[in-house]
Amino acid sequence: MCKRETEDSRSLRELQDKLVRLGILTGERLTRALKAVELFDPALAQTVLPADPTIANLQATIEDEVRVFLLEAEEMGDSTLRFLVSLPVLGSELLLLSEEAQELARLVVWLGSSAAQAGQANGEARQWPPTLAGLGEQLMSFGRQISASAMAVALALAEQDTQGAQRLWRQQRRLQHELTRLQRSLLLTMPAGTLPSAGTRAPAQPWVAYLSALALLLKRVSFHAATLCERLIFMVEGVRSMRMLQHLEARLLVDRCHEPAQ
Numbered sequence: 001m002c003k004r005e006t007e008d009s010r011s012l013r014e015l016q017d018k019l020v021r022l023g024i025l026t027g028e029r030l031t032r033a034l035k036a037v038e039l040f041d042p043a044l045a046q047t048v049l050p051a052d053p054t055i056a057n058l059q060a061t062i063e064d065e066v067r068v069f070l071l072e073a074e075e076m077g078d079s080t081l082r083f084l085v086s087l088p089v090l091g092s093e094l095l096l097l098s099e100e101a102q103e104l105a106r107l108v109v110w111l112g113s114s115a116a117q118a119g120q121a122n123g124e125a126r127q128w129p130p131t132l133a134g135l136g137e138q139l140m141s142f143g144r145q146i147s148a149s150a151m152a153v154a155l156a157l158a159e160q161d162t163q164g165a166q167r168l169w170r171q172q173r174r175l176q177h178e179l180t181r182l183q184r185s186l187l188l189t190m191p192a193g194t195l196p197s198a199g200t201r202a203p204a205q206p207w208v209a210y211l212s213a214l215a216l217l218l219k220r221v222s223f224h225a226a227t228l229c230e231r232l233i234f235m236v237e238g239v240r241s242m243r244m245l246q247h248l249e250a251r252l253l254v255d256r257c258h259e260p261a262q
Helices: 002-039 042-046 053-072 078-117 130-159 162-188 205-237 239-257
Strands: none
Touching: 002 042, 002 053, 002 078, 002 130, 042 078, 053 078, 078 205, 130 162, 130 205, 162 205
């Protein structure tokens, strides 16, 4: 019995180590993609375009090992069961974040190609059309915040830091709300976006498409980060803390309903 418990304990630690490594690799990949967005660096974005087989293999390995463990393990406590059923979800969310990083990189490369076709150098391409400058800078600010969150989420997973996860969860929910507002503002610029960009040789249409796609991708990244935080909190603290998050989210929704229209 002691030998089996020792083996199970070792297997659980190895699963945790794999999850930590998956989180770090994903965080680094996402940070690199967001840096390419911030700098408008198609060359850096190209380094994120190929899928990372290590990330996919780690995620698949975690799923397989959890399945085997659940089939073979004897009676287990609630905390162990929560850990095991949460691991595949956490792994899948990290894999999705890695794929979002790839989409961010693809977007930067696309805009670089559009700029090249218009005869612009990278420096010229990075200049926002006047009608979109404010929204563009807001998006860059949101991107930097999400980039900072990427490794913070990986660290919270490594340390099973539920307090940090709660702070990150609140931050991501606020960011999602702000990104929704920005998406609406971008829709209102559509008529202006059909006009030539003042002082540049390129029309503003590619920028409208770029910023709209970027806002959507950042919102998806933020959503996955929030889901990771939720699942980490459930894994470590259980259902009660999840209910606390649900109450907090309901309160946030009520607060937003009472915000003045813009």
